[in-house]
Amino acid sequence: MRFVDIVVSSSQGEKKMFECQYCNAKFKSERTLMVHVCEPKRRWMNKDEKYSRLAFYAFNRFYELTHAVGKPIDFDMFAKSKFYIGFTKFGKHIININAINPEEFIDFVIQNSVKLDKWTSDLVYNTYIQELNRKESADRAVERSILLMQKWGEEYERPFNKFFKEVSKPLAIHYIKSGRISPWVIFNSDNGAELIDSFSDEELVLINDYLEPSFWTRKFNARVEDVQFVKMILNKAGI
Ligand SMILES: [Zn+2]
Numbered sequence: 202m203r204f205v206d207i208v209v210s211s212s213q214g215e216k217k218m219f220e221c222q223y224c225n226a227k228f229k230s231e232r233t234l235m236v237h238v239c240e241p242k243r244r245w246m247n248k249d250e251k252y253s254r255l256a257f258y259a260f261n262r263f264y265e266l267t268h269a270v271g272k273p274i275d276f277d278m279f280a281k282s283k284f285y286i287g288f289t290k291f292g293k294h295i296i297n298i299n300a301i302n303p304e305e306f307i308d309f310v311i312q313n314s315v316k317l318d319k320w321t322s323d324l325v326y327n328t329y330i331q332e333l334n335r336k337e338s339a340d341r342a343v344e345r346s347i348l349l350m351q352k353w354g355e356e357y358e359r360p361f362n363k364f365f366k367e368v369s370k371p372l373a374i375h376y377i378k379s380g381r382i383s384p385w386v387i388f389n390s391d392n393g394a395e396l397i398d399s400f401s402d403e404e405l406v407l408i409n410d411y412l413e414p415s416f417w418t419r420k421f422n423a424r425v426e427d428v429q430f431v432k433m434i435l436n437k438a439g440i
Pocket residue numbers: 221222223224225226237238239240242
């Protein structure tokens with residue numbers, strides 16, 4: 202129990218002093234100790250915040266994947282690590298950008314030997330998204346994209362299958378750039394293809410790196426059965 206405050210006696214054994222177990226500062230009253238906040242205590246108090254849990258998970262994965270430490274890692278080791286700030290910044294970043302499959306994203310930055318201070322850069326996330334889109338199976342891509350359409354439908358109170366016809370262009374660009382809507386679905390739906398056709402040259406420049414038309418043309422030619430499957434699902438759903 203880390204939050205049990207330790208009561209210590211002074212050297213004379215008369216006047217009681219209250220010591221912060223995180224930074225060892227001493228206080229005359231227990232109340233002062235209770236309201237006292239120092240950086241080590243703050244790290245422990247925020248232990249169960251989502252960003253902190255993600256950061257601690259990433260810290261663990263880092264040592265697991267790089268085999269840097271043989272023993273199990275506890276939170277104390279993390280809280281005292283010089284990398285604490287870098288990892289928690291990354292935890293907050295994952296939440297801010299609402300990263301797809303956070304665990305996979307964490308493994309991605311570690312396995313690609315990205316330097317910790319670059320983990321929060323847009324370029325790194327975009328590369329991750331491109332790779333995720335490229336590697337993802339067709340059925341998973343369809344499932345994920347339809348879930349997004351349903352979320353959109355709830356928010357705008359529209360049937361989800363009107364997504365490609367009615368989504369605003371800026372929002373569509375945002376979804377494409379953040380990898381939320383898979384090329385599997387965009388290119389294999391007539392309405393999706395029409396949406397792409399409706400973009401201006403300037404808008405296409407913004408999304409081309411994410412859509413990678415030549416990559417997907419090659420992929421679709423090699424995966425005819427998957428393409429048929431995707432088209433069948435999208436047709437049935439009226440997307
Ligand atoms: Zn303290």
